[in-house]
Amino acid sequence: MITLLQNFEVDKLAALNYDLEENLLEDRVLKATSKFLSLILRHKPQIVGIELDEHGWADVEELIKRVKGLDLEKLEKIVETDEKRRYSFSADKKLIRANQGHSIAVDLELEEQKPPEILYHGTAERFSTSIKAQGLLKMSRQYVHLSDNVETAEKVGRRHGKAKIFIVESGKMFIDGYKFFFSVNGVWLTEKVPAKYLKERF
Ligand code: HQG
Numbered sequence: 001m002i003t004l005l006q007n008f009e010v011d012k013l014a015a016l017n018y019d020l021e022e023n024l025l026e027d028r029v030l031k032a033t034s035k036f037l038s039l040i041l042r043h044k045p046q047i048v049g050i051e052l053d054e055h056g057w058a059d060v061e062e063l064i065k066r067v068k069g070l071d072l073e074k075l076e077k078i079v080e081t082d083e084k085r086r087y088s089f090s091a092d093k094k095l096i097r098a099n100q101g102h103s104i105a106v107d108l109e110l111e112e113q114k115p116p117e118i119l120y121h122g123t124a125e126r127f128s129t130s131i132k133a134q135g136l137l138k139m140s141r142q143y144v145h146l147s148d149n150v151e152t153a154e155k156v157g158r159r160h161g162k163a164k165i166f167i168v169e170s171g172k173m174f175i176d177g178y179k180f181f182f183s184v185n186g187v188w189l190t191e192k193v194p195a196k197y198l199k200e201r202f
Contacts, residue, residue: 029074030077030081033069033070033074034078034086037067037078037086037087040058040063040067041087041097041098042102042104043103043104044104045058045104048066048067049066050062050066052106054106055097055106055107055108056098056102056106056107056108057096057097058095058096059095060075060089060094060096061094075096079096084185085184085185086098086100086185087099099183099184099187100143100145100183100185101145101187102141103141103142105142108181108183110189112179112180112181113180114174114180115146115170115174115182115190116148116170116171117169117170117171118169118171119147119148119167119170120148120150120153120165120166120168121144121145121147121153121156121165121166121168121193121198122152122153122154122155122156122157122158122163122164122165123156123157123163123165123166124161124162125163125164126161127160127164128164131198132198132200133195134195135192135193135195135196135197135198136168137192138191138192143189144189144191144192145187145188145189146168146187146188146190147187148186148188150165150201153165164200165200165201166199166200167200167201168193168198170188170197172197178190179191
């Protein structure tokens with residue numbers, strides 16, 4: 001009896017493990033696919049031979065055709081579960097686009113918004129001297145990316161090395177006429193941040 005029970009438990013565990021492995025694998029496949037989508041929808045649609053319209057939309061059917069292994073189910077799962085909500089479908093699900101982060105010129109039709117008094121920018125320590133001299137520049141992207149919380153800025157900074165956080169006096173910038181936009185996934189965007197609006201966070 002005991003042996004039977006034990007065997008049963010082992011079987012259950014084995015089944016559970018199997019599921020875990022499957023889930024892990026699926027998770028990895030989805031993450032890798034999401035990264036690839038980011039490359040296509042923000043930077044280089046031409047690598048799979050598609051074009052984005054002026055608002056950054058790609059045709060879903062076309063995209064699925066051009067990306068090996070991609071289907072609507074996977075795409076829906078990525079849009080729903082992506083940790084940064086990087087992508088959106090159009091209302092009829094025929095189009096998909098990245099919510100922000102583009103290096104190619106697209107008009108996301110974002111409305112100008114009044115930012116909070118303070119925003120944060122996470123970068124790497126080694127860029128600090130240059131940023132203090134030149135301010136924040138958009139570099140290869142369409143906008144400088146800012147967050148309303150330190151944790152996000154720290155994560156963004158760590159992507160580049162030892163994180164360094166700058167506090168952005170966005171309230172003052174807004175009064176001085178600088179435009180701010182808020183992406184549908186919660187990223188604050190602006191063209192540039194002159195050095196006089198920056199404070200180092202120690
Ligand atoms: C730095 C990720 C020297 C800037 C994140 C940054 C974000 C300067 C780097 C999004 C500078 C550009 C964007 C200056 C700015 N001198 N360095 N004057 N001005 N820089 O990747 O903000 O995961 O283009 O500080 O979460 O790091 O892709 O920008 O370190 O939201 O969805 O130049 O990308 O989102 O790097 O990241 P990036 P970012 P995803």
